[in-house]
Amino acid sequence: MQKVIYYTKEICSLCEEAKALLIMFQQKYPFELEERDIYTNDAWLEKYQLLIPFVQINETTLNCEQLNMESLEHALAKHIDKV
Template sequence: MHIRLYTKTNCPLCDKAKAVLTELLADYSFTLEEIDIYKDDELLEKYQLMIPVVELDGEEIGYGAIEKEAVRKRLRRAQNS
């Protein structure tokens, strides 16, 4: 499983989302890739008002205030399929 976390600098919600994902790494095996949307104009246009955005294996599973249990549920589902 691969998670992309779309972020930007000076973003408290992004920091919180990263902390949630780091905690979940203890229970689930996935790679975590952090992508700064300000380094790609297309990403900036797409996610500017949504960040942070969590994407699991190419599917957006959350944005804004990331809920740990919602991400856990999606990871569990992905792991069992």
């Protein structure tokens, strides 16, 4: 099963909205969601602190400025077959 990596942190309304979109799209595009809290890893914190929520699907990435319903579905459709 394809994996989607989702970088987040606690108390982040944008992150909560992004996670809701990801969960919604799991009904249409089956994938494993790996959630990574940037405060549990110094490298993630340094790399993603200004970009979260940040989603990675294979080589495709979406940061907080790029992440919306349309861009996320386009990225998922590119890498994951619909149910």
